[in-house]
Amino acid sequence: MTISCNGEELILNKERAIYWPAKEMLIISDLHIGKSAHFRKHGIQVPANIGNDDLERLGKLIGFYDPKTLVITGDMFHHKINSDVTLFSEWRKKFGGLKISLIKGNHDLLKSQEYQSLNIDLIPRELISAPFRLIHEQPKSLEKDEYYTISGHIHPGVTIYGKARQRLNLPCFYFGEHHAVLPAFSAFTGLSRIQPEKNDRFYAITPSGIIAV
Template structure:
């Protein structure tokens, strides 16, 4: 689904990403590479295919849009170096010309040298690319001249059916002054956002993006 935001064309992707057409930039949040391996290390049985499947989805988006830049608004990694990070290292070699920008999230705890070795440019707090400001956590908006796009929250929305069915879906949230991206990783929970007047929600359903 293509929408207009602050005069810019943004494509909302069913694979939980935004493609910013004018800047040839693919934008995702909360990839959480290494989360499954982290859980397995602590004795919780999580399928090892989760990290691989997330990277395969990302590969398909890159093949579709051919972006110059992959921008990740935090929590690209879940903890420290583990087998899933090694998997990403192999994946990275397939896309050597792709610029990767990471706005550091609360889970991004790798050493600076690790980011360098993976050819990732680390942004400590925020990235300004007019008319947008990209950050990880929920923003402070007072006096902010740019429209803010963030992650971290893992936004979700509940859709009610005619027979009292209730289904929860990840979503894109667009408020008056800021937007929140869905978590890219399939291995994340959902947080409901209480809507304000004129807020826009775009649910990610099995059949596609649905404006609510």
């Protein structure tokens, strides 16, 4: 689904990503590489293929849009170096010419030299790419200025109600008056409800596509 935001055209993809054609930029959030391996290490049985499936989806998006830059608005990694991160290292070699910029999130705990070895540009707090500000978690005290903020962190979701008390909890893109929140890219995440305000826009992600709700 193509939408207009702060004067720019953005393409929302059902694989939980935004493509910004004017900048040839693919934007995702909360990839959480290493989360499944981290859980398994602590005795929690989690399927081993989760991380690989996420990277396959990301690879297909890169192949489809052919972006110049991949921007990840935080929590690219879940903890520290583990087997899933090693898997990413091999995946990264397939896209050696792609610039990857990571805006550091609260789970991004790798050492500086480890990001460098993975050919990732680490951005400590925020990336300004007019007319947008890209950041992991929007501060409550963030002043309103000429930039529209795009963040991640909270894994937004929306509930759709059907007949016979049916309901579906779906990941979504949220666009408010001054900021947007990306869905978590990783399939291995929960969902958080956002309290809507007047004129807020929600775009639910279904298996077949994006729907405005």
